[in-house]
Amino acid sequence: MNKFFYNVAIAVPLRQTFTYHSNQEIIPGTRVAVKFGKTNKLGVVTETVSNSDIQTKPIHMVLDDGPVFSKTELKIFKWASNYYLHPIGEVVISFLPTHLRQIKNTYEVSILDDNKKIIEKNLDFETTLNSEQVKAVKFINKLQGFMPTLLYGVTGSGKTEIYIRCIYEKLLNNKSVLVLAPEIALTPQLESRVRNQFGDLVGIYHSKMTPTARYKVWKKFKNGEIKIIIGTRSAVMLPASKLGLIIVDEEHDASYKQQEGFKFSARDIAIKRAQTIKIPIILGSATPSLRTLKLVDDKKFQSISLTKRVTQKSPPKFSILDINEVNLVSGLAPQAIDAINRTLNQNKQAMIFINRRGFAPQFICSYCDWKAMCNSCDSSLVFHYQASRLICHRCDSAFGVPTHCPSCSKAQLSFHGTGTEQLEKTLKEIFPNSPIYRLDRDSTTKVGSLETILSEINNSDTGILIGTQMLIKGHDFPNLELVVAVNVDQGITSLNSSALEEMGQQLIQVAGRAGRLDGNATVLVQSRYTNDQNLLQLRSGNYLNFTKSLMKQRQLMNQPPYSFEATIKAVSPNAQTNLDMLIQTKKFIDATNCIVIGPIPAMQSKVRGSYHHHLVIQANTRTGLNKLLADLANSLTADKNKIFKKVRWSINIDPTEF
Numbered sequence: 174m175n176k177f178f179y180n181v182a183i184a185v186p187l188r189q190t191f192t193y194h195s196n197q198e199i200i201p202g203t204r205v206a207v208k209f210g211k212t213n214k215l216g217v218v219t220e221t222v223s224n225s226d227i228q229t230k231p232i233h234m235v236l237d238d239g240p241v242f243s244k245t246e247l248k249i250f251k252w253a254s255n256y257y258l259h260p261i262g263e264v265v266i267s268f269l270p271t272h273l274r275q276i277k278n279t280y281e282v283s284i285l286d287d288n289k290k291i292i293e294k295n296l297d298f299e300t301t302l303n304s305e306q307v308k309a310v311k312f313i314n315k316l317q318g319f320m321p322t323l324l325y326g327v328t329g330s331g332k333t334e335i336y337i338r339c340i341y342e343k344l345l346n347n348k349s350v351l352v353l354a355p356e357i358a359l360t361p362q363l364e365s366r367v368r369n370q371f372g373d374l375v376g377i378y379h380s381k382m383t384p385t386a387r388y389k390v391w392k393k394f395k396n397g398e399i400k401i402i403i404g405t406r407s408a409v410m411l412p413a414s415k416l417g418l419i420i421v422d423e424e425h426d427a428s429y430k431q432q433e434g435f436k437f438s439a440r441d442i443a444i445k446r447a448q449t450i451k452i453p454i455i456l457g458s459a460t461p462s463l464r465t466l467k468l469v470d471d472k473k474f475q476s477i478s479l480t481k482r483v484t485q486k487s488p489p490k491f492s493i494l495d496i497n498e499v500n501l502v503s504g505l506a507p508q509a510i511d512a513i514n515r516t517l518n519q520n521k522q523a524m525i526f527i528n529r530r531g532f533a534p535q536f537i538c539s540y541c542d543w544k545a546m547c548n549s550c551d552s553s554l555v556f557h558y559q560a561s562r563l564i565c566h567r568c569d570s571a572f573g574v575p576t577h578c579p580s581c582s583k584a585q586l587s588f589h590g591t592g593t594e595q596l597e598k599t600l601k602e603i604f605p606n607s608p609i610y611r612l613d614r615d616s617t618t619k620v621g622s623l624e625t626i627l628s629e630i631n632n633s634d635t636g637i638l639i640g641t642q643m644l645i646k647g648h649d650f651p652n653l654e655l656v657v658a659v660n661v662d663q664g665i666t667s668l669n670s671s672a673l674e675e676m677g678q679q680l681i682q683v684a685g686r687a688g689r690l691d692g693n694a695t696v697l698v699q700s701r702y703t704n705d706q707n708l709l710q711l712r713s714g715n716y717l718n719f720t721k722s723l724m725k726q727r728q729l730m731n732q733p734p735y736s737f738e739a740t741i742k743a744v745s746p747n748a749q750t751n752l753d754m755l756i757q758t759k760k761f762i763d764a765t766n767c768i769v770i771g772p773i774p775a776m777q778s779k780v781r782g783s784y785h786h787h788l789v790i791q792a793n794t795r796t797g798l799n800k801l802l803a804d805l806a807n808s809l810t811a812d813k814n815k816i817f818k819k820v821r822w823s824i825n826i827d828p829t830e831f
């Protein structure tokens with residue numbers, strides 16, 4: 174009997190594949206069931222091996238009639254496993270649709286006649302392109318092979334129309350296209366625009382869909398029935414037939430980075446995928462990340478710009494409002510309230526951008542300074558008025574609201590700070606006749622509620638919009654004349670360097686929602702740091718000015734993108750165990766020429782009863798960092814010190830949360 178040997182990636186947290194044998198020939202990429210320890214586990218064959226020196230067990234079931242992943246896709250998984258130092262089995266399985274993560278389900282290969290032309294030549298487009306857009310489309314359509322390109326377009330410059338023309342060009346050549354977008358459920362516009370144009374050829378893929386719906390889309394894209402995918406980060410490795418172009422819209426968006434488990438960046442994997450199959454990739458944004466801008470500076474990425482708004486509307490003017498020595502009303506300066514009043518009198522809309530949901534972020538005893546905190550996290554509890562509860566935004570635990578202080582029994586409890594709910598209540602009192610719309614996670618939990626609120630806003634001339642960053646993601650409000658940004662100071666004072674970059678991006682994006690033909694729209698930024706250099710740069714409304722000065726600061730401090738960062742995190746129910754483990758780990762890193770900071774408590778130092786600590790590592794080269802971490806992961810896994818077994822440890826490459 175013939176005996177073939179295979180390496181199999183199994184869904185276990187171990188940094189290796191395992192060799193099994195079979196009497197059948199199995200194509201790599203096929204799912205199998207194997208015995209691992211005492212249980213049956215799902216695995217994916219990653220490669221054939223000529224023979225094995227070690228004793229192997231048999232593969233006892235081939236689950237599919239063909240491979241679910243191609244050789245190229247497997248190659249990218251292997252790269253991702255090495256790059257992110259994450260167990261290969263978990264990497265591979267995480268890109269399977271939930272339906273195929275179960276041994277009982279089978280993937281049946283269906284092959285379409287993929288060669289017939291699927292789209293008409295001379296398709297009608299809804300919109301006319303301006304000369305800048307025409308230039309960009311020509312530029313992109315000429316790209317051959319791997320060619321990462323930044324499409325920098327100011328807000329409202331019509332990037333979506335460019336995507337549509339470039340997708341069309343690929344369809345004419347019988348190629349498929351992958352479009353990644355952050356949080357599609359929050360930004361239905363891109364989806365509806367692409368769907369209007371290409372109908373059934375479009376599939377949507379994100380985590381809010383049911384597993385069955387996702388599996389359907391997965392299969393159709395793999396066999397070529399669907400030619401265009403619009404998906405969130407989980408769609409980045411959808412098996413594709415004849416992929417010809419990848420588009421990463423809003424490439425700067427933080428949601429491309431997965432923060433739990435396999436901590437990958439979908440933007441980075443998308444770039445690797447394009448490189449591996451030698452196709453162009455477009456990174457679109459009005460506020461590109463510093464990392465991307467650095468790659469453009471270094472001539473590793475190309476770049477094309479859209480500087481004009483398609484509507485010919487002038488961009489809004491920025492003005493910084495000093496709130497030192499000002500009595501704020503629910504977080505708003507009197508001058509801001511006057512500006513809202515003027516806007517409403519002109520029958521226009523005003524928006525308050527505040528990145529804090531709930532009523533008040535703190536609940537405090539003024540007698541003994543007791544503060545309501547979550548039982549199992551180090552987060553202050555946020556008072557929610559409608560729910561009449563104190564809620565932890567970290568673990569979602571909810572608590573009753575005490576009438577007397579649990580510490581000193583005095584009835585001197587009060588709320589501090591402002592959230593979206595409180596602003597809504599206050600503004601309703603000040604402007605009783607004006608419609609007020611609140612957009613945050615709490616007001617949009619019901620399916621369809623976001624769409625309802627958005628259409629109400631668009632059907633009304635006047636009114637006040639209150640919202641978190643959810644409000645600034647790609648929505649256009651034609652009647653919006655005034656934006657008031659509250660709470661930007663957190664970005665200015667944060668020790669986390671990416672907080673400032675994100676603050677700049679949010680202000681430019683929020684300004685992009687406003688703008689009128691006569692150029693009278695204003696963005697009022699409330700701040701206590703009116704002389705802050707970064708804030709002053711933003712006042713021009715020119716994002717690139719802001720990034721230039723920020724880049725200089727980063728270079729001076731040798732921070733990314735001028736160096737490469739990773740964190741080693743330790744999680745356990747005992748803070749001292751974390752520290753012991755990280756101090757041991759630090760000794761290992763001290764022997765190299767990388768810089769290591771810590772151990773320090775994570776920004777969220779206690780979550781659901783477990784303590785979080787980490788080391789921050791900085792290296793001058795990507796290869797240097799990768800080699801150090803690979804050696805480190807090996808030594809932590811081998812574990813001569815029992816201490817490493819007492820904590821859950823993980824590595825985060827290019828971290829965005831600290």
Ligand SMILES: [Zn+2]
Pocket residue numbers: 538539540541542543578579580581582583
């Ligand atoms: Zn008290």
Ligand SMILES: [Zn+2]
Pocket residue numbers: 547548549550552565566567568569570781
């Ligand atoms: Zn909590």
